[in-house]
Amino acid sequence: MAYKDEKLVEEKVFKDPVHRYIHVHDKVIWDVIGTREFQRLRRIKQLGTTYLVFHGAEHSRFQHSLGVYEIVRRIIDDGFSGRPEWNDDERLVTLCAALLHDLGHGPFSHAFEKVFNLDHEHFTQRILLGDTEVNAVLRRVGSDFPQKVADVIGKTYPDKLVVSLISSQIDADRMDYLQRDAYYTGVSYGHFDMERILRVMRPTEEQAVIKYSGMHAVEDYIMSRYQMYWQVYFHPVSRSAEVILIKILHRAKYLHENGYVFSHEPVHFRSFFDRTFELExxxxxxxxxxxxxxxxxxKEEDTIVADLCYRFINRKLFQCAEFDPATEYRKIGELEQLFREAGLDPEYYLLADSSSDLPYDFYRPGEENERIPIYLQMPTGELSELSRSSDIVDAISGKRRTDHKIYFPEDVLLEGKEQNPLYERILHMLKN
Amino acid sequence: MAYKDEKLVEEKVFKDPVHRYIHVHDKVIWDVIGTREFQRLRRIKQLGTTYLVFHGAEHSRFQHSLGVYEIVRRIIDDGFSGRPEWNDDERLVTLCAALLHDLGHGPFSHAFEKVFNLDHEHFTQRILLGDTEVNAVLRRVGSDFPQKVADVIGKTYPDKLVVSLISSQIDADRMDYLQRDAYYTGVSYGHFDMERILRVMRPTEEQAVIKYSGMHAVEDYIMSRYQMYWQVYFHPVSRSAEVILIKILHRAKYLHENGYVFSHEPVHFRSFFDRTFELExxxxxxxxxxxxxxxxxxKEEDTIVADLCYRFINRKLFQCAEFDPATEYRKIGELEQLFREAGLDPEYYLLADSSSDLPYDFYRPGEENERIPIYLQMPTGELSELSRSSDIVDAISGKRRTDHKIYFPEDVLLEGKEQNPLYERILHMLKN
Amino acid sequence: MAYKDEKLVEEKVFKDPVHRYIHVHDKVIWDVIGTREFQRLRRIKQLGTTYLVFHGAEHSRFQHSLGVYEIVRRIIDDGFSGRPEWNDDERLVTLCAALLHDLGHGPFSHAFEKVFNLDHEHFTQRILLGDTEVNAVLRRVGSDFPQKVADVIGKTYPDKLVVSLISSQIDADRMDYLQRDAYYTGVSYGHFDMERILRVMRPTEEQAVIKYSGMHAVEDYIMSRYQMYWQVYFHPVSRSAEVILIKILHRAKYLHENGYVFSHEPVHFRSFFDRTFELExxxxxxxxxxxxxxxxxxKEEDTIVADLCYRFINRKLFQCAEFDPATEYRKIGELEQLFREAGLDPEYYLLADSSSDLPYDFYRPGEENERIPIYLQMPTGELSELSRSSDIVDAISGKRRTDHKIYFPEDVLLEGKEQNPLYERILHMLKN
Amino acid sequence: MAYKDEKLVEEKVFKDPVHRYIHVHDKVIWDVIGTREFQRLRRIKQLGTTYLVFHGAEHSRFQHSLGVYEIVRRIIDDGFSGRPEWNDDERLVTLCAALLHDLGHGPFSHAFEKVFNLDHEHFTQRILLGDTEVNAVLRRVGSDFPQKVADVIGKTYPDKLVVSLISSQIDADRMDYLQRDAYYTGVSYGHFDMERILRVMRPTEEQAVIKYSGMHAVEDYIMSRYQMYWQVYFHPVSRSAEVILIKILHRAKYLHENGYVFSHEPVHFRSFFDRTFELExxxxxxxxxxxxxxxxxxKEEDTIVADLCYRFINRKLFQCAEFDPATEYRKIGELEQLFREAGLDPEYYLLADSSSDLPYDFYRPGEENERIPIYLQMPTGELSELSRSSDIVDAISGKRRTDHKIYFPEDVLLEGKEQNPLYERILHMLKN
Structure with missing residues (x-):
């Protein structure tokens, strides 16, 4: 039997708190899960620094990846299989892409990528196509199979329906992470009736669409997403940890570039500082x-890197204040000046950060990052963009919401304000 | 106001998936949580290697410690407070002991302790009493307060009722971990009606007891514990990872003691290898x-440490077979001989492991490790040991169940058996 | 001790699937629950005919009433008590009003009220003030106490804060029914973080308000309400049963008024047909x-009442079609004519029904049925109407959504269409 | 296409709180659900009088029947189908038997059957085979099909495997009612991992068995059953309501037999009083x-029937006291005498009631009511009776537990004891 068709003698199941069980019957999937590149995702948290505010959020990208796979498996095996619009030859590539879509994520992904100017999607591609265990497994399916999986993840795969299951405004990725992140943080948002959405999802040539009768379940999903963004993903405490993390990496890079001798040499980072790193x-x-x-x-001598590391490890984070960049850019300048005068390097101790989300977007062709909208399949069979039927989605559709904050070490300012009148003045400015 | 009585201006809450919210109103508790020794518990998993079989079990001892605190807080504030048998002066020491009872746990606690012959309870005491951030906070309450907290955890505190809330057969520790571990693994065991148990728990001079009307809830709790032990805590895959972990540490110690030069020097371990370590x-x-x-x-040259590390990190674990040490000790001897002949060091590749649990024990005075039984408070007011009233508990009371397994690298044997007839013979012996 | 202050020797708890436990400590509350007028609510379903589509929705107004009481009890005892804006003298009257707010509901309330032109709020008042067991209990608190409870329910009570807990856009009534109806129907809508809302609810002179930090929980509650209305409360199958129910009662009244002799005399209805009924x-x-x-x-000879009853009892309901009253009023006229020609009385077999909901409304003073908006308490202390801060609520605020349907016995038309070309024509008109 | 093979154009789903969705694809099943005899189950509560103590338990036998059907459907379609031990020709008869197994239950089944000496299983058979809507549907499948369904329910069907799915110690009936009754009462017992049990259930010629690896899930199920019996099904308050109910029916029958003229004639009961009733x-x-x-x-003149009815309707139930029939039979005699002297008819006001349960039974061939034990399928393939492998099940296996109570109107005795010293004496005897 061809490797791609091999089944395990007995189906394996993973106990999963979100989907109850994750079912693996295909030998290829089982082998992919066993590779070191996939196992590495156990050591990368799904939500980065969020565990510092929601202590339950210690879950890894490993389990999220399994979850996305399971959702896609159910869509295909329980919903699409047998329908004329679905080509079952695409099943395995779709499952692999679901499982591997986050393969290239690095540690504390967003921060790491930002500092070293990297892109995790790029690394997903490189791991799939490079000299890796996962590539070896995929190649056994066919010599072009790794590339096909990479194309699905890279959204260049010709079968748009397949791509839409992994990357669209209502894809398996989002459906898993909303539920999973809600489960682990313990928040009451993030719940929606996924079972119903799966029941009303239909294949079309261009993408998966939703039967009209499932509109309310989709509304609920969109609202869950909206709530999770503002309640969890953009939580200021987690962003505070992230800005500190970014500054640690910045500082280490700066020190390295300036010939600082670390007592503990940054062996693992050197090639990133120098931009000479290999895939390995x-x-x-x-x-x-x-x-x-x-x-x-x-314990480094450099007090900045030592302090920031102490803060991150022991959760002595920065406080934040609201600010409006449109009207308060001058104030930032003044504050930077005051920080310098007070002996606090604003580069590391006065940090602006913005979060922004577009809860749902209709189609704006030609625009950068155009997002495929969600289509409802009306009783007549024709497709209608979601926000035309849903008042609620229409109301938030295309509306970007942005939140600007400025982070600073309030603890230092409070402790020192008796001795240092500048601290008092800074605090006053930040609080007003 | 005395530090011990200080309240936060606004009560702080932690979102917790198990208890919904964890409430902190006391300044002392808040400050203890902020210490580096307590924050360190975020980097130690509650269930060690279990995440390698139940992928959801990535939760840390940090959140378990908060959970135990919260349960004790509810017992005291919602149940005991105001009753004559309860002395509210004991509230703070009890809460601190609840929060800090696991403070001394090391990384992959059981394995680490075993190899280096350590005891986490001993370290809990040392951290509480040593030159630490947590000691500094507790000392602000009173110079003897760190010792009092240590005594509660060490079960030598004079108020037995206080001790029983943290360490007994129905304590807050167990009530939290059963529920929390069930939540994160996703298993359906581990649930019991804690809210009911809290409602029927009553203080007595010697210990917390349970009103007779709550007997069934306690039965359910005992059964949950029984199921969690055999379904989760003693799962053979997690034990496989643990024996490998133990052998990695053994091997590294052995190498160090025999003058091996590591390419990556074991700086953090040296003092443990040499038994010269300090608290820090x-x-x-x-x-x-x-x-x-x-x-x-x-990447070490020593193939044994390198192989074991590869196995642990990438989850290429050992398989297991049942064996009965009473009747099969000879077989183990033979197998060890065969392993040696086949070029596999049995010290690292043929590993026996036993798990054993006593789901509930009545009182056997004078015996080692005597365990305080659970008492029911009958309608007449007198106390009756649980197994006298409960058929089910009586049935399993005092019955130790033990499971013996032997672990080995089946993958190596299967791959090599064509070339090596000894491998075939070993496999045959292990499977029968 | 005054009756109003009497406590039960031991607090009573009711096991409740939604709130886990309902706690009763006050003797007055316990006595009210024991009255026959309150026990009668066990025999009136919370959701009328909805159980014919969501089979789980067989729960009664009895349990909903306990739920509303419990929510109010928690708001007061865990949140408001001790705050200067709250007067604890109002506690008992508020609890009683919460418990008794639905006391006057009749069987299949909406249908019954519509046919006999009654108003359940009016009957709540009469039961509270009349010669009833519940009145006897309340009078023991004070001779004016029944009237006070009635005033809170009637929204004429001087303390607006008290009224707002029972009747406002975020009151205990709604918070209970959304969650309870979701639980019993099994739908995934209807969930929101009530515990959080209770934590952020604050008393003010005019009404209960929500701390700004709880805005997202309130958004979620508003969305739950919106979804429950359209997914559950206005479900066409349940409305189909309701229109049949209305027509049964209409027909029985008509027959009575026209001297029809029932084989089973409508003893219980006679005084309603004649409008001579007493409270009893x-x-x-x-x-x-x-x-x-x-x-x-x-089994009545009158085929219309017999058929409609058979349909209701055995769930042989009418089908529905959409129609737009603005443009299709002529079509209705034509259909009525065709029904008559086909021997089907349109009065009983062609029934228009509309549902309409306003998910949230800001304040429009002077308008009929003005609804008190939800206010957020901003960090500065000032109050701000919810839709000003929430994009989502703003989007749906004040927007009435209406759904018009026409119900008819499709089964009769389908079965008879071979014999009766008029049936065919009717079907054609209804389907287009 | 043969009627038995007809599928609905689109699968119908019922939203179910316990199983999430109930799926109906077979036309036969859909038609059976629509019959008046099946719809009648909506008007019969699953747990009789239990709602008087657990107010959530207002659910009907209708939804339980759907639930049993759904579990059997999953066992067959997701588990058995395709395995050689399973004959798919038995699918439809098994599904129908699952759906219809409770069809003959009367109102407040146990009480009604007891008074009129009836047996609901007998009526299930008669409804299936008589001139009913459900018989008409089943006959369309085949003229012997109603009898086959009746045989499965009556346990005389030749295919023992089919019978075991509906009636055994681990059948779909029990799996549904434990979970459903737990859900609606809100108790935390009654939960077990049904999904796991379904996954490890295997067909054999004689019955469905459980793979050894699922033993712990079965243990949990047995324990759930044990807890539900003693916490819910045998709750003394619900038994109090039941003894009153029995006595109402007894009294009405007695009055009828003694020529009493009811102001409201018991039309519906006459044929039962006279034992002349027909199926209809x-x-x-x-x-x-x-x-x-x-x-x-x-409102009847007979004060006993009037009082008992008032008590039942308004939940003014009897209190209970423990008693031991083995040693206290004399005391009962004395009490009866005292009741008579005090003017209380002991026939209606002093009522003994016993509850008894056997949580699990191994096989005792030849004994009355022999119960088929649960078998585990060992890794070797052989079958082993559950209690041999499970310590816990062994501990409770075959152990009958019985609870005796005596019920009486404590309210009357307490109110009258000042006037009537006999009352005082009775109370004293009952309380000791």
């Missing part, structure tokens, strides 16, 4: 390694 | 550090 | 009595 | 009718 250097990274460095760097 | 060395350890070493050791 | 006649009614009559009326 | 008389009964009679009988 990237795969070798995970969050345990970053946390190990941060702990040893707490 | 212990606190500096966590699971991120172990995982970092294991990853770099995958 | 009303209290004597419940849904078991209506269902009993409908079953015996299935 | 039985089908015409439901709980709404009983509740209607009880309400009108509250």
């Amino acid at each position: 250097d990237y795969i070798a990274l995970d969050e345990s390694i970053l946390l190990t460095y941060f702990q040893v760097w707490m | 060395d212990y606190i500096a350890l966590d699971e991120s550090i172990l995982l970092t070493y294991f990853q770099v050791w995958m | 006649d009303y209290i004597a009614l419940d849904e078991s009595i209506l269902l009993t009559y409908f079953q015996v009326w299935m | 008389d039985y089908i015409a009964l439901d709980e709404s009718i009983l509740l209607t009679y009880f309400q009108v009988w509250m």
Whole structure:
């Protein structure tokens, strides 16, 4: 039997708190899960620094990846299979893409990518196509199979329906992470009737669409997403940890570039500082390694890197204040000046950060990052863009909401304000 | 106001998936949570290697500690407070002991303790009493307060009722971990009606007891515990990972003692290998550090440590077979001989492991490790040991169940059996 | 001790699936629950005919009433008590009003009220003030106490804060029914974080308000309400049963007024047909009595009442079609004509029904039925109407959505269309 | 296409709180659900009088029947189908038997059957085979099909595997009612991992068995059953209501037999009093009718029937005391004498009641009511009776637990004891 068709003698199940069980019957899927590149996702948290505010959010990208796979498997096996619009030859590539869509995520992904100017999707491609265990498994299916999986994830795969299951405004990725992140944080948002959505999802040539009768379940999903963004993903405490993390990496890079001699040499980072890293250097990274460095760097002589590491490891985070960049850019300038005068480097101790989300977007062809809208399949069979039928979705559709904050070490200012009148003045400015 | 009585201006709440919210109103509690020794518990998993079989079980001892605190807080504030048998002066020491009872746990606690012959309860005491942030906070309450907290955890505190809330056969520790571990693994065991148990718990001089009307809820709790032990805590896959972990540490110690030069020097371990470690060395350890070493050791020249680390990190674990030590000790001897002949060091590749649990025990005075039984408070007011009233508990009371397994690298044997007839013979012996 | 202050020796708890436990400590509350007028609510379903589409929705107004009481009790005892804006003298009257707010509901309330032109709020008042068991209990608190409870329910009570807990756009009534109806129907809508809302609810002189930090929980509650209305409360199958129910009662009244001799005399209804009923006649009614009559009326000679009763009892309901009254009023006229020609009385077999909901309304003073908006308490202390801060609520605020349907016996038309070309024509008109 | 093979154009789903969705694809099943005999189950509560103590337990046998059907459907379609031990020709008869197994239940089944010496299983058979709507549907499948369905329910069907799915110690009936009754009462017992049990259930010639690896899930199920019996099904308050109910029916029968003229004639009961009832008389009964009679009988001249009805309708139930029939039979005699002297008819006001349960039974061939044990399928393939492998099940296996109570109107005795010293004496005897 061809490898691609091999089944496990007995179906394997993973107990999963969100989907109850994750079912694996295909030998290929089982083998992919066993690769070191996939197992590495166990050492990368799904929500980065969020566990510092929602202590339950310690779950990894490993389980999210399994979850996305399971949702796609159900869509295909329980819903699409047998319908004329669905081509079952696409099943395996779709399942692999679902499982592997986050393969290239690095440790504390957003921060790491930002500092080193990297892109996790790029690394997903490289791991799929490079000399890796996962590539070896996929190649056994066919020599062009790794590329096909990469194309689905990269959204260049010709079968748009397949792509839409992994990357669209109502894809398996989002459906898993909303529920999973809600489960682990313990918030009451993030719940929607996924079983109903799966029941009303229909294949079309261009993308998966939703039967009209399921509109309310989709509304609920959109609202869940909206709530999760503002209640969890953009929580100011988690952003505070993230700005500190970014500044640790910045500082270490700066020190390295300026010839600083670390007592604990940043072996794992050197190639990133110098931009000479190989794929293997990237795969070798995970969050345990970053946390190990941060702990040893707490004892570095450089007080900035030592302080920031102490803050991150021991959760002595920065406080934040609201600010409006449109009207308060001058104030920032003044504050930077005051920080400098007070002996606090604003580069590391006065940090602006913005979060922004578009809960749902209709189609704006030609625009950058155009997002495929969700279509309802009307009783007549024709497709209608969601926001035309739903008042609620229409109301929030295309409306970007942005939140600007400025982070700073309130603890230092409060402790020192008796001695240092500048601290008092800074505090006053930040609070008003 | 005395520090011990200080309240936060606004009560703080932590969102918790198990207890919904964890409430902190006391300044002392808030300050303890903020110490680096307590924050360190975020980097130690509650269930060690269990996440390698139940992928959801990535939760830390940090959240379990908060959970135990919250349960004790509810017992005291919602149940005991105001009753004559309860002395509210004991409230703060009890809450602190609840929060800090696991403070001394090291990374992958059981394995680490076993190899280095340590005891986490001993370290809990040392951290509480040593030169630490947590000691500094507790000392602000009173110079003898750290010792009092240590005594409650050490079960030598004079108020037995207080001790029983943290350490007994129905304590807050167990009530939290059963529910929390069930939640994160996703298993359906581990649920019982804690709210009812809290409602029927009553203080007595010697210990907390349960009103007779709550007997069925306690039965359910005992059964949950029984199921969790055999379904989750003693799962063979997690034990497989644990025996590998133990052997990694053994091997590294052995190498160090025999003058092996590591390409990545085991800085964090040296003082443990030499038994010269200080408290600070212990606190500096966590699971991120172990995982970092294991990853770099995958490239050591010593093939045994490198192989074991590769196995642990990438979840290429050992398989297991049942064996009965009473009748099969000879077989083990033979197998060890065969392993040696086949070029596999049985010290690292043929590993026996036993799990054993006593789901509930009545009182057997004078016996080692005597365990305080659960008492029901009958309608007449007198106390009656649980197994006298409950058929079910009586049935399993005092019955130790033990499970013996032997672990080995089946993958190596299967791959090599064509070339090596000894492998075939070993496999045959292990499977029968 | 005054009766109003009497506590039960031991607090009573009711096991409740929605709130886990309902706690009763006050003797007055316990006594009210024991009255026959309150127990009667067990025989009136919370959701009328909805159980014919959501089979789980068989729950009664009895449990909803306990739920509303419990929510108010928590708001007061856990949140308001001790705050200067709250007067604890109002506690008992508020609890009683919460418990008794639905006391006057009749069997299949909406249908019954519509046919006999009654108003359940009016009957709540009469039961509270009349010669009833519940009045006797309340009078023991004070001679004016029944009137006070009635005033809170009637929204004429001087303390607006008290009224707002029972009747406002975010009151305990709505919070209970959304969650309870979701639980019993099994739909995934209807969930919101009530515990959080209770934590952020604050008393003010005019009404209960919500701390700004709880805005997202309130948004979620508003969305739950919106979804429950359209997914559950206005479900066309349940409305189909309701229109049939209305027509049964209409027909029975018509027959009575026209001297028809029932084989099973409508003893319980006579005084309603003649509008000579006393309070006791009303209290004597419940849904078991209506269902009993409908079953015996299935054997009446009058084919219309017999058929409609058979349909209701055995769930052979009418089908529906959409129609737009603005543009299709002529079509209705034509259809009525065709029905008559086809021998089907349109008065009983062609029934228009509209549902309409305003998910949230801001304040429009002077308008009929003005609804008090929800206010957020901003960090500065000032109050701000919800839709000013919430994009989502703003989007749906004040927007009435209406759905028009026409109900008819499709089964008759389909079965008879071969014989009767008029049926065919009717079907054609209804389907287009 | 043969009627038995007809599928609905689009699968119908019922939203179900316990199983999320109930799926109906077979036309036969859909038609059976639509019959008046099946719809009648909506008017019969699953748990009889239990709603008087657990107010949530207002759910009907209708939804339980759908639930049993759904579980059997999943066992067959997701588990058995395609395995050689399963014959798919038995699918439809098994599904129908699952759906219809409770069809013959009368109103407040146990009480009604006891008084009139009836047996609901007998009526299930008669409804299936008589001149009914459900018989007409089943006959369309085949002229012997109603009899086959009846045989499965009557346990005389030749295919023992089919019978075991509906009636065994781990059948779909029990799996549904434990979960459903737990859900509606809100108790935390009654939960077990049904999904796992379904996954490990295997067909054999004689019965469905459980793979060894699922033993712990079965243990949990047995324990759930044990807890539900003692916490819910045998709750003394619900038994108090039941003894009153029995006595109402007894009294009405007695009055009828003694020529009493009811002001509200017991039309629906006459044929039962006289034992001349036809099948149609039985089908015409439901709980709404009983509740209607009880309400009108509250005004009967006979004070006993009036009082008992008032008590039942308004939940003024009897209190209970423990008693041991083995040692206290004399005391009962004395009490009866005292009741008579005090003017209380002991026949109606001093009522003994016993509950008894056997949580699990191994096989005792030849004994009356022999119960088929649960078998585990060991890794070797052989079958092993559950209690041999499970310590816990072994502990409770075959152990009958019985609870004796005596019920009496404590309210009357307490109110009258000042006037009547006999009352005082009775109370004293009952309390000791």
